[in-house]
Amino acid sequence: MLKDKFISEILARRGELVGKKVRVCGWVHRVRDLGRIKFLVVRDRTGTIQAVLKKGETPDKAMAAAEDLRLESVVCVDGVLREAPTKEGVEVKVESLRVLNTPVEPLPLEVEGSEKALLATRLRYRWIDLRNPRVTAIFIFKAWVAKVFRDYYESQGFIEIFTPKIVAAGTESGAEVFPVLYFDKTVYLAQSPQFYKQFAVIGGLERVFEIGPVFRAEPHHTTRHLNEYHSLDIELGFIESHEDVMNYVEGFMVSLAKRIDEEPARRALETFNAEPPRIPASGIPRIKIREAYEILREVYGKEIPEGEDLDSEAEKLMGKYARENYDSDFVFIVEYPWKVRPFYTMRKDEEPQWTRSFDLLYRGLEVVTGGQREHRYNKLLENIKDKGLNPEDFEFYLDFFKHGAPPHGGAGMGLERIVMQTLGLGNIREARLLPRDTERVTP
């Protein structure tokens, strides 16, 4: 390995490393050339550190190598760490400078302050944009959210699964799918792992989760939709109702909120000046959609017809309501109308126009959808017909329910949306390394 330590590690251990030789490998973030003395700021994923070269003190070979440096040159610097009046309190007195690569063209985007460029430009040159510490922080945070997800569900007895993304069935929750040529057949990119996570529960794994890509062929033009995103999915058996599913969703959100002071998260929140997610001690409020209609009408003068879904304005208002009345950044909206939910949703026995389902709003944006699934074969068949769908199209799925399907339910959570809402990003594309939208398929 050329590199033995991240810059953050050198800085964290500066006490013991001062006076010793260190090696810093990274990108040239800035060059301040004062003639007989040159300062290089070297950056890696974890931070920046200053290296200094002085004519007469630094070996000529290193001085010569420094002449050809440009911004974003890739370097390894060897030298002695010493105390200095820099932001970090230390600097590297250069003894040798190795230039591993030099940009062959001027930079189309400046790393520092790249977020000031148009998002389109940043995405076009994402490999440069990504070097901006503010951008790096988003993806380190995203990885941390996924880790907390994995940690939490593993601790609750869930098994991680990996389901097919190439599927035969068409639409299952209303979202449009992308067709794919698969040998001599047309198949589709999975718009959710829905059927297969249920399959895994029915197959006896009982509690499962998956972190995987999903594909939506909707021509969105918004700041909160992607055509490809990562879904955090869970599914669990032996539940009494959708309340059990909500408890597990809530458990994850509480875990996120509790662990938010861990290093990568703390730094990201600080970078974006974001408030930690707020969940009251009493838990996330759960409001039936029937009550939400009333709240919207009476408190905000917003009319949503009974039995209709909340529109995005209504979701924003309910988010505001939860914040002001429950001191909560989250709110569950519960028991959605059957008419706006997919066929596999379990209806309430006594009130079949309502379902055992929920959405979770986070700062006024839907980030989770879930509920109890219909596990009784005959009821499932009825529901398919009631939705005007053809049972033959779902034969492979229906078969799962013929040989012992326990009562079960689950939820799907939008990873990028959780990241966006936590950090207060203006556009979900910022939370995706290489977003796919209606026009963008490169890089």
Added chain:
RNA sequence: GCCGCGGUAGUAUAGCCUGGACUAGUAUGCGGGCCUGUCAAGCCCGUGACCCGGGUUCAAAUCCCGGCCGCGGCGCCA
């Protein structure tokens, strides 16, 4: 899918409404120079742009039409 707004150097912008002194301004980057403690270093010099096509006009960055691209709102969803 419907609707709205936009496209000026590598990047980000001013100018457009009210066509002409625009030789298209500014910042930053980039190239060169000066400088031995800078830290978004500074100072000096230089470089570089009106999306494409058509139209109106004596005259178009500016007005009109079409195309392409970008951004956003709604819808749908995570």
